[in-house]
Amino acid sequence: MGTKKKEVLNKIQQLGMGIINEAKQQKNPHFEVPIRSLSNIKFDAKKRIIQMGNSASKRFFFNVAHIKKFLQTVEVALTAKELLEEDKHISLRQTFYKMRRTIPGTNIDVVEEQKESNDAVEDLELISGFSREQLNINANKNGAAAGKIIIKDKGDTIDWSKLGSGGWAIPSNTEDIEFKKVNAKFILYMEKAAMWERLHEDKFWDKMNCVIIASQGQATRGIRRLIKRMNEELKLPVYVFVDNDPWGFYIYSVLKHGSISLAHESERLAIPSAKLIGLTCDDVEKYQLKRHIIKFKDVDVSRIKQLQNYDWFKDSKHWQRQFKMMKNQKGKVELDALITKGISFVSEKYLPDKIKKKDFLD
Amino acid sequence: MTNKDSNIAEKMAATQREISVAEFFEKNRHLLGFDNPQKSLLTVVREAVDNSLDACEEAGILPDINVKVKQISDDRFKISIQDNGPGIVKAQIPRIFGKLLYGSKFFKLSQSRGQQGIGISAAVLYSQLTTGKPSLIRSRTGPDKKVEQFQVRIDTLKNEPQIIEETTYDKRYIDHGTFIEMEIEGAYRKGKQSIDEYMKQTAISNPFANLIYTSPTDEKISFKRVVNNLPRRAKSIKPHPHGVELGVFERMSKNTKARTVASFMANDFSRVSLVSAKNICKLARIDCNLDPRKLEHEQIEKIWRTIQKEKIMKPPLDCLSPIGEAVLEKAIEKDFNAEFTAAITRPPAVYRGNPFGIEVCIGYGGENINEKGPATVVRVANRVPLLYEPSACAITKAIKKISWNNYKIQQQNNVPTGPLIIVVHMYSTWIPYTSEGKEAIDAYNIILKEIKLGLQDCARKVGRYIAGKKRRQIEKRRQSLFETYIPELAGALEKITNVKKETIENDLRKMLKKELLDNGNKEEGSSE
Numbered sequence: 001m002g003t004k005k006k007e008v009l010n011k012i013q014q015l016g017m018g019i020i021n022e023a024k025q026q027k028n029p030h031f032e033v034p035i036r037s038l039s040n041i042k043f044d045a046k047k048r049i050i051q052m053g054n055s056a057s058k059r060f061f062f063n064v065a066h067i068k069k070f071l072q073t074v075e076v077a078l079t080a081k082e083l084l085e086e087d088k089h090i091s092l093r094q095t096f097y098k099m100r101r102t103i104p105g106t107n108i109d110v111v112e113e114q115k116e117s118n119d120a121v122e123d124l125e126l127i128s129g130f131s132r133e134q135l136n137i138n139a140n141k142n143g144a145a146a147g148k149i150i151i152k153d154k155g156d157t158i159d160w161s162k163l164g165s166g167g168w169a170i171p172s173n174t175e176d177i178e179f180k181k182v183n184a185k186f187i188l189y190m191e192k193a194a195m196w197e198r199l200h201e202d203k204f205w206d207k208m209n210c211v212i213i214a215s216q217g218q219a220t221r222g223i224r225r226l227i228k229r230m231n232e233e234l235k236l237p238v239y240v241f242v243d244n245d246p247w248g249f250y251i252y253s254v255l256k257h258g259s260i261s262l263a264h265e266s267e268r269l270a271i272p273s274a275k276l277i278g279l280t281c282d283d284v285e286k287y288q289l290k291r292h293i294i295k296f297k298d299v300d301v302s303r304i305k306q307l308q309n310y311d312w313f314k315d316s317k318h319w320q321r322q323f324k325m326m327k328n329q330k331g332k333v334e335l336d337a338l339i340t341k342g343i344s345f346v347s348e349k350y351l352p353d354k355i356k357k358k359d360f361l362d
Numbered sequence: 363m364t365n366k367d368s369n370i371a372e373k374m375a376a377t378q379r380e381i382s383v384a385e386f387f388e389k390n391r392h393l394l395g396f397d398n399p400q401k402s403l404l405t406v407v408r409e410a411v412d413n414s415l416d417a418c419e420e421a422g423i424l425p426d427i428n429v430k431v432k433q434i435s436d437d438r439f440k441i442s443i444q445d446n447g448p449g450i451v452k453a454q455i456p457r458i459f460g461k462l463l464y465g466s467k468f469f470k471l472s473q474s475r476g477q478q479g480i481g482i483s484a485a486v487l488y489s490q491l492t493t494g495k496p497s498l499i500r501s502r503t504g505p506d507k508k509v510e511q512f513q514v515r516i517d518t519l520k521n522e523p524q525i526i527e528e529t530t531y532d533k534r535y536i537d538h539g540t541f542i543e544m545e546i547e548g549a550y551r552k553g554k555q556s557i558d559e560y561m562k563q564t565a566i567s568n569p570f571a572n573l574i575y576t577s578p579t580d581e582k583i584s585f586k587r588v589v590n591n592l593p594r595r596a597k598s599i600k601p602h603p604h605g606v607e608l609g610v611f612e613r614m615s616k617n618t619k620a621r622t623v624a625s626f627m628a629n630d631f632s633r634v635s636l637v638s639a640k641n642i643c644k645l646a647r648i649d650c651n652l653d654p655r656k657l658e659h660e661q662i663e664k665i666w667r668t669i670q671k672e673k674i675m676k677p678p679l680d681c682l683s684p685i686g687e688a689v690l691e692k693a694i695e696k697d698f699n700a701e702f703t704a705a706i707t708r709p710p711a712v713y714r715g716n717p718f719g720i721e722v723c724i725g726y727g728g729e730n731i732n733e734k735g736p737a738t739v740v741r742v743a744n745r746v747p748l749l750y751e752p753s754a755c756a757i758t759k760a761i762k763k764i765s766w767n768n769y770k771i772q773q774q775n776n777v778p779t780g781p782l783i784i785v786v787h788m789y790s791t792w793i794p795y796t797s798e799g800k801e802a803i804d805a806y807n808i809i810l811k812e813i814k815l816g817l818q819d820c821a822r823k824v825g826r827y828i829a830g831k832k833r834r835q836i837e838k839r840r841q842s843l844f845e846t847y848i849p850e851l852a853g854a855l856e857k858i859t860n861v862k863k864e865t866i867e868n869d870l871r872k873m874l875k876k877e878l879l880d881n882g883n884k885e886e887g888s889s890e
Contacts, residue, residue, distance in 0.1 A: 081857075
């Protein structure tokens, strides 16, 4: 940790000196920022993860269109330096407030909305080669875990099976968690806290010898890194349980292959072996959930089309089949719809059946 | 014819004469500029000022003109105009002011303000008809001469001056000049067709004149001269045969001093030689030795028709006197504080045998030009501003035919908008007005074309300036943006690297200078 911190600080120092030297040589100071968009990612079919391409854009100080972002990037670097030196962490939101000020004598704000500081943080990650967590900037924590595992975090030993109804709140930085004792056989990740609570109440993890983890919506980096580490270090298979709609499927996609905007982090975050346990379109038919379909909006339909065209889905017959069925369904089915089959249907029937039959989508 | 009959005829003749001048005026007041009280007030001022300017110019004197308009009751005004012109010799004074259609401007064409010699006496008559009062005229022709003062009316029966009072005195008075004072019925309003506007536009079109104007609301406005030399004197020329109508041609033939038809044509017209005159007679089958005063109407018409078909050299063009590009620009700069001006004096051209020239000046920006709304248009004919009937005028028509957008000037309904003042001056030995009111220039194709060319020339220059201005504004914004960010960046870098803020700032500022220079050479600015 200590050496890592030094490395990060050195890198920030280097970036600063780079700008100063360019100015000294009367060159327009600039950064090279890899482009974070669909056009600059490649799907590595062998590793089955999304990786960043080589396109980078140059960001200049003496450029009307760049100058604001340029300063924001430098200010984030300064923020990271201060945090590292004091050994403290702040959130993205707090980073926004820390950077937020009006340039004296003008009405120009260094950052106007959080999106700008968030982007600046991501830019700095790309420029420096260090992740946000390594820069001591955290995302909002979000997510819960429970199961047959004992961990150590900041000196505290925590048994995930003895945490009452709330479970263990997953911190934003899970890099330094140590796994002490593992009795789990797999990890079940779901996109809804409500489903997690249902399963937790039924002690699903106890019956099935597993770990259950939930986020609310898209999984945060902390959750992704935690699952990735458990998958890699503990060799636990990962099953993903999401709504039957393009957004749910994309949560699975991000978990498995990485995301487009964080393509540079795929190696650390993506879990290529993760499998989708449900809800599949076949489940919808099999369990007669059709009458719980909520009609798609235009944006949902076009999102399906986008997913269909992603490299990692494009050539997969069974995924294309799912998308086709989903389109024909003309609507989505949420995990919560399973409750109509019985309060403990999910924990007693649906999931055990699926796991037993290895009825997964990969 | 019996005696009785001839008596009746005589009686009729008497009554006919009795009504002549007053009735002539009543029937033609709209043609003479006295259609309504507001316009009448303007017309009186305008006739007097035009006369003063013409007289000064002719005498080579830089004009100093003082105009006072005083409201003495609801609909009554006292107008006085003092000039420093050459003055008028005593014997002429009553006739110039007290006799309609007296003047020397017939059959001699020159670029002058008054064209019909009807102006100032009509004002005197109007004053007399509306208030019953005579006009006061005071004049002196030189410092060693006495001051002559008259109170004059017009004898409407005879169209002859009637002197009410005549004084000669030595009293101190300016060295030379003329003063006229009249009381008239009228109405005063501000706005586009006001005396105020007329004075302002007169100052623009006569930048060599000092004008002082006291308005009915007792505001004293002084228009100082912008240049200290008079424009080149316009030479008078004989009419060109292609520019005279048959009626005028016939009248000229009756009044000529020439003894033969051939010499009449050669002497009284420009660009007709004796040889070509004889040739025209031959073609018209008229004996060239006939006495022109005794020609029958049919013969005259034959000659006239033949001349119109003949190719005749263009009239001389050196008889014209423009205001001048530099002078116009100066006037607009001074009167409007214009930020940019462009002017052009087009080379003279000819319409129907009359030489004419077009000058255009466009002023852009500055504090006294309205930012929004249609451009201010100043129409000028022989240095006289035209305030009425804009839509009938060739100048307005030409302005509407220009695609102002092409010159980065905004337009709405074909009319240019924005902080613009457009001055168009037509000068000619004969301005073709659309009507006797002398308010709008007739839109001959060649005149329209010349105005358009002039407008386009100036618009191009203004457009270039506007583009440059926009570029400079962008440049300025760029610079101030960079200057704002430099200390911020330097401050952050100091904290990161411990390099002194001042050092970093200095390097960045040096860099900024270079950056701005590079961009200036490049036109538009992105630094990639």
